[in-house]
Amino acid sequence: MHIGIPKLVFNNNQISYEVDITCAQGNRTLWYSLDKSFSDLLCDSGDAALLGMLIPAMLAGEDIHIQGAVSEQLYYNVSGPLQQAIQIIIPSLKKIKIIAEEIDCEQPKRAKGVITGFSAGIDSYCAMADHYYSDVTEAFKVTHLLFNNVGSHGVGGEALFRERSDRLTPHAQALGLPLLIVNSNLHEFYCPEIGFQRTHTLRNTSVALLLQQGIGRYLYASSFSYADTSIGESYDISMSDAVLVPMLSTAMLNAMPTGAQYSRVEKTLRVAEVPDSYTALDVCLGPENASSSANCGKCYKCLRTLNTLEIAGYLDRYESVFDMKNYKRYRSKGFMKILITKKPLSAEVRAYAKEKQFSFPLISHLVALVMRNQK
Ligand SMILES: [Zn+2]
Incomplete structure (x- = not known):
């Protein structure tokens, strides 16, 4: 698989990250797009594309040749430890080589933005209880909310993504935080054998890697507690989030799990102390x-x-x-x-x-x- 050099393209009120992918299945463009008012957050490195395409390449058993610059830390993990872990979760994946033309070894200062996925569910509101409503230190306080279309909307597809994002917008406005609504065709590169539940951690974090210019920390709300965390063959990659998410960090983006310290009941009770959730929980x-x-x-x-x-x-x-x-x-x-x-x-x-x-x-x-x- 060949991953080209990403381009940032303005189109009406949107800005897109586009990168050409050449693989045994043919030539296609992988794209992510969001409102152009967030263009100053976007990073044109190859990190997002590398992480997004890792599992499709492993399923096809194709080595990845990547032209765009990739973070040294991500390159290290994607080349070895991460592949080892996800192959245990999805045994049909094959180990592959990553050949990067440009490895970025700089250690720039992380941006101050802190982002978390927001669906208004229990995991989201629990993350907000800990990282927004409480007096958490500034470096861990949520500044932006993220809502993606990378395959979670199932048969409802883009129409359901739009409907859900419209429903979320007023709740984000009530919180006074910007909501980044990111559309993508990433899911088209994943076949049903590697469905969303088995791969969402990498798909969602690839979006966070797009935003490294303005976002320095990504809080990934874990569905499973540390007590239930394991690495093993599973229909749901969430069971391994606490181990996998830190491996997806770069020098510019600290990806970290949140909420794994609670059981599901404890999370629900924590959310029940957040009055904003009484009219918004979804x-x-x-x-x-x-x-x-x-x-x-x-x-x-x-x-x-x-x-x-x-x-x-x-x-x-x-x-x-x-x-x-x-x-x-x-x-x-x-x-x-x-x-x-x-x-x-x-x-x-x-x-x-x-x-x-x-x-x-x-x-x-x-x-x-x-x-x-x-x-
Ligand atoms: Zn229901």
């Missing part, structure tokens, strides 16, 4: 949500969040953002799943319910009993 799985509320109140993510909030006694705080009629119909189903599922996140909620001496609905107990006996 955990719903999305396109199938036909209710007028931001959150359907019946998908598994809505149910897990609402069940936890109910056990804590905080349900009333979120009445305006969930379809509570749906929740009343489906809450016992959510509790039943918590009673029978062996997954770590359900076990956490069970333990929390016990601690709070919460009484599960009788029907949830009965159905759970029947299902256990059927196994």
Whole structure:
């Protein structure tokens, strides 16, 4: 695979980072674009393209020849340790060589900007609780929010990305922080075999690497706690975020995980202390949500969040953002799943319910009993 020299191109109100990719599958241009008002943050190095294309090249077993300058630190990790780690997670990947024409060995001062991905979900608001609402030191306080289209919007594609970004914009405005909405065709280089859940850490961080000119720290909200962190074959790369994210840093960008010190229940309780989240929280799985509320109140993510909030006694705080009629119909189903599922996140909620001496609905107990006996 050959990765050319990136160009920054202005087009109407957007600025794009474009780089030509030549590989066995043909010639294509990889691009990322965002509002041109953020052009002073953009970096034209090859770092973003190198990280974004690493997994597709490893899947194809193609060495990477890169023309644009790459950070020495990223080059070191991408050439060896990072490949070793992600090959354990996705065993079908092959080790490849990285041949860089220009390695940038300078140690420039990092920019002061601090950015974190913002989807208004539990992980996002927990990151904001720690890095915005609290009196965290300035170097770790969020200054910018990021929302990407690098494959997380599934079948909804760009239309769903636009809908979600429109929904987020007023919440970012209420926070008084700039929201960078970054569109890209990066997902076109990833086949279903290496879907978003297995690769999102590298895809999202490639966007942060675009912004090194004005952003010196990238906080990557971890879904999994340190207690559940591991490197092993997995459908979800998140389990390894705490190990992988620091490897994606450069001299100009400190990429670091955040939130891994909490369990899912602890995160939900932390978010419940942030009043801005009462009217903005968005955990719903999305396109199938036909209710007028931001959150359907019946998908598994809505149910897990609402069940936890109910056990804590905080349900009333979120009445305006969930379809509570749906929740009343489906809450016992959510509790039943918590009673029978062996997954770590359900076990956490069970333990929390016990601690709070919460009484599960009788029907949830009965159905759970029947299902256990059927196994
Ligand atoms: Zn939902």
